[in-house]
Amino acid sequence: MIIKTLVHIPLYNKATTIVRTLNSVFDQNYKDFDILIINDGSTDESLELVKNINHHRIIIHSQENKGVSATRNNAILFARENNYKRIAFLDGDDFWCSNHLSTLCALFDKFPEAHIAATNYQLKRSRKTIDTVLSNFESTEDQLLKSFFHHNYLNSIFTCSTLMIKPEIVDKTGLFNESLTHFEDIDWFVRIGMKSKIAFSFRVTAVIDEIADNRSDQVEMKYRKLPDFTDYEAEAKNHLGLEKYIDLNRFAIALAYRMENDIRNTTLYQQKINLKNLSLKQQQLLKMSSLQLKSLKRTQKVLGNLGLHLRAGD
Structure with a gap:
């Protein structure tokens, strides 16, 4: 039987955090998923740590280092080729609360016309974990957004680690721009905001770790x-x-x-x-x-x- 939900984790030198990230996926209340880890040419022990877990849900692919955009694109294409109905993204240094996938799936059930589902998140900075502040919301109820951009003037309404998409949406939005090394997610979010319907929950179900090692914001x-x-x-x-x-x-x-x-x-x-x-x-x-x-x-x-x-x- 083909499992309908795919979790994708891009892996590039995340030895200090990848086990924590994976454990947060294993701890999900929702269990109907596979995990596709694409090793993007890691040079540390990240891949060995993943292989040592040897979990039946994990699928491992390896490639020469091509960057996160190419890695995510390959995951989306894999999801389409293997008939996964939904794909959730999680970076190798972020982690989910146990209700993350169940909340996203519930959003799609509540708003079947949505192509994207997203939840709220917290930011881990230094010794603090802080809440996000979002703009121009009249209600904190689950909702189908009328204007994606209008809600992004303070914190971004979502990150790649808080998204679940129906893979066919890329027919409208296109894939990630592989020529970009930074803000490639923002570039994609622009196309999402213009061409797709987005369901959103204010429920905090993920933590974005901004102090983890080897993040792209450390590149000059x-x-x-x-x-x-x-x-x-x-x-x-x-x-x-x-x-x-x-x-x-x-x-x-x-x-x-x-x-x-x-x-x-x-x-x-x-x-x-x-x-x-x-x-x-x-x-x-x-x-x-x-x-x-x-x-x-x-x-x-x-x-x-x-x-x-x-x-x-x-």
Whole structure:
């Protein structure tokens, strides 16, 4: 019998967290799933740790290092080829509460027209685990979103570790852009927000670990390949909140480049921003020098206080 739900975990040098991540999947109340782990050329003991678990639900594929976008795309294609009806994503350093999959499946049952289901989450930072703050909600009941972008002005309404999708939705949204190393999830979220129906629960069912080792936010800015969102500008008039959503992400990228004193790339992003979409505090930050920004502590803290985070992907 083909199990209908696939859990996908991309694996690249997650030896310190992968067992915790997997245990959170095994502990799910909902049990009708397989776990596809795609080892993306790990050079630490991640793969050996997974093999030692030897659980009947685990399927392991290995590939040369291609990046998280290619890894997730391969998982989506695997789900389609093997008739899985739903696929849930989980990064190798994040973890789920025991009700995560059951909550997502319940959302699809409640809103069968939805192509994407997502739940709320917490952020693990240093010694604290903090709640997310979301924008422009009138109710905390389970709901089908009328405007995805309108709800993303503080924290992102979802991350890849909190999503479940019906694999056929990629016929409309396309796959992840494999040319991007960072913000590849945001680029995909734009297409999701424009072309799919999203069911959302305020129930917190996942923890995003922002202090784990080997996260992509530790890569220097000069080595990152980032979207500029230009391809989506023409659609802004057709989707409530899209322009502001794009500009807030451009702001985050521009600020990170300014922290590195990379004026050329800062300008490339900053000149495309409609300043009406930024708060006064955000506009002031863009006028500061690299030295001034660093005096405000680290980039992540500055952006974190604004609800924006320079982390994406694996």
